[in-house]
Amino acid sequence: MDRPANATPLNRLSARQVATGIRRRAFGIRDVVNACLARIRERDGVVRAWVDLDEDAIERQVSFAERTGGPLAGVPFGVKDVLDAAGWPTGMGSALYRGHAPRYDAGCVGQLRMAGGVVLGKTQTCEFAGIEPAPTTNPHDPSRTPGGSSSGSAAAVADGMVPLALGTQTGGSVLRPAAFCGVVGFKPTYGFHAVSGMKEAAHSFDTPGLFARTVDDIAMVHSLLMNEAEPELPAPAPRIGVPEGAIWDEVTAAVAGALRDVLAELARRGAEVVRLTLPPALRDLAEARAIVNAFERSRDLAGEWLADRDALGPSTFRIVERGFRITGSEYVAARRAIEGARAAASERFGDFDAVALPVTADVAPPGLGNTGDPRLQEGWTALHMPAMAIPVSATAAGLPIAVQLVARRFADRRLLAAALWIESNLGSRQPRAAGD
């Protein structure tokens, strides 16, 4: 290895930098993996992002990636433990699945490995991607939640343990932990990324998603999964909608102020920032979403409920019990209501490259017993719209603040282009983790 002593440590490189460095032989796959493992050994006693590390399995992955090459050759990534990765058990964050061995990779894991990616291990998840917390802590303050349910994936990327991780979002399980941990989180349009080998939480909403430290990495990996060209650079200055009204009611002054400042800065740099009124159909979405969510969660866990309900965590138990009491006609009415809102939102959002909103009303709250409030994230998931969290600021105590960017369904590339423009104009605003 022939790198200057003051270079970014290998575990802190972006996925693109890792892939490029390996292709140019600036360093080897094993060097990157070792740097990530060293960081994990140093910090995971506090962060608890990983379910377990199997060095033999990692060694097999490294050998495989060295042989196969590919655009992601040597890029280590974490896999949320509701997604299968061959060679690791899939634990689902639940006592019910302890030691459960899948035979093959989940679809999106397989695609990343086909491109040369290296599975470093499974990351902690709330039970069945719900709200029963994982043991993971926030890398910026171990007394605070990292958010959930993709807690381990967000924390591992934020803490420099891995440049890339896979998550899933049914409510706010990618965007909320991305915001709380200060990394970029991306949930594509529903159905765009493969769902095979993913344990269902509520199948009408379940969407695999990505965590990275740069928008550029997200664009690279999403384009690879979709077999499409990356958005062209330089991206044009975007048209950004900013909703008015009730969505801001509970947002703290710190978060609202940070977003106002950032939007003003983007406008100064050439973005068109326009006020927008959300369609009325979105107002009643929360109740319909809760009905579909509980109805489907109960049915998607019917086998587990039948055999082992007493081993479920209390919040999982409660939602399944509640879901089985919902009637079909309530469910169908809720599905119809969501569909109406979906059409209305797609129409209204079509005028913008991205609509900018808070991800969360506040920074990561204290305590590990609750992963935070999903209300500002979950509606867009139910509407099947692509959404991103991008860190834009931090409190004086170093807790990250993010903006949420949402676009109409199918407009993922347009959203990514807008986010790339924002990243190139703002630079990285990720606060360093406490351990740095």
Add this chain to the structure above:
Amino acid sequence: MDRPANATPLNRLSARQVATGIRRRAFGIRDVVNACLARIRERDGVVRAWVDLDEDAIERQVSFAERTGGPLAGVPFGVKDVLDAAGWPTGMGSALYRGHAPRYDAGCVGQLRMAGGVVLGKTQTCEFAGIEPAPTTNPHDPSRTPGGSSSGSAAAVADGMVPLALGTQTGGSVLRPAAFCGVVGFKPTYGFHAVSGMKEAAHSFDTPGLFARTVDDIAMVHSLLMNEAEPELPAPAPRIGVPEGAIWDEVTAAVAGALRDVLAELARRGAEVVRLTLPPALRDLAEARAIVNAFERSRDLAGEWLADRDALGPSTFRIVERGFRITGSEYVAARRAIEGARAAASERFGDFDAVALPVTADVAPPGLGNTGDPRLQEGWTALHMPAMAIPVSATAAGLPIAVQLVARRFADRRLLAAALWIESNLGSRQPRAAGD
């Protein structure tokens, strides 16, 4: 057992008759299961509907159902081998999954077992619910295909081996085998039945479905899965749309004539039968559907492809290879086109309780190397609309002919009510299997 000697054999009873008889103690769960097993032993050497029969596992199911009771207590059912049933391996019709043991029931299997249903075993499926054929034969003529991919479930119900079976439909995998085998097949609105524990084929289209010998059984089981009241009886005379145009171009005189006769009969009995022009958006659906299907199949099998592609059957291999060459922009354009057609079809179909069409252009074709033509079924699957196949006639040689009933999304109960009216006016038109 105290039943008259000329009563319907227990293996030929409907699910409702089984449940009622057991509740009234006319016979026991074990009697029904034994009658089904006897039929399987007698006939499965020819029909080959079952993957394997594990009598110990069945015994455990019987004991469980005797203890728990429930509305389906004692109703034996078959489970397509892409759906998990705890206690049986899930083979996926593929060498790759030989001996693969799931930990829990698929969601819909678990729900049926919670209601007292008895898993009798796994039924043969085309590889990964695709088109690589299962060994199953058509119960009406073992030289002919039973259709696919839910080949074993359709054949088992048709042959009197079990009153009820679960299948899945991504193209025409429930309705086509139902039509070829002469049983009732039902595919609900996309997302209505739980998909957990189901191996994905193409996730935007995959829909679990049901096989039974009566519409009444389908209505009973669907209502149970949805936690809603069964449609009220007597059902009112339905308004039935009959599309004109290209959809009939390749339909044989035998099938077209049988459907014409049946629709005339329904009109005489009070149904309103109205001609209908399909919206133009449906015309170009086939190509868009093929693109989404191949794109998603490749990604949903990415893990299997990476590790063991050479053990895939030739048709599975080809579609995965093709799917990985499709670009993201082709996929997104196809998703958009399907969504446009979905809106158009739902609007047009809203005027009818059911739209009546052929399920297939002809009866089950000779040969076991090909499961038949999916073109008349797959569009409705892509559009997420509920669809049923109901046997209405047979050729002189005893090969079944079915009508397809399709309704707008979310209108499953209205469709079932129309189908119940049809069943009560026509009576059962299922030809007996060759072995009877």
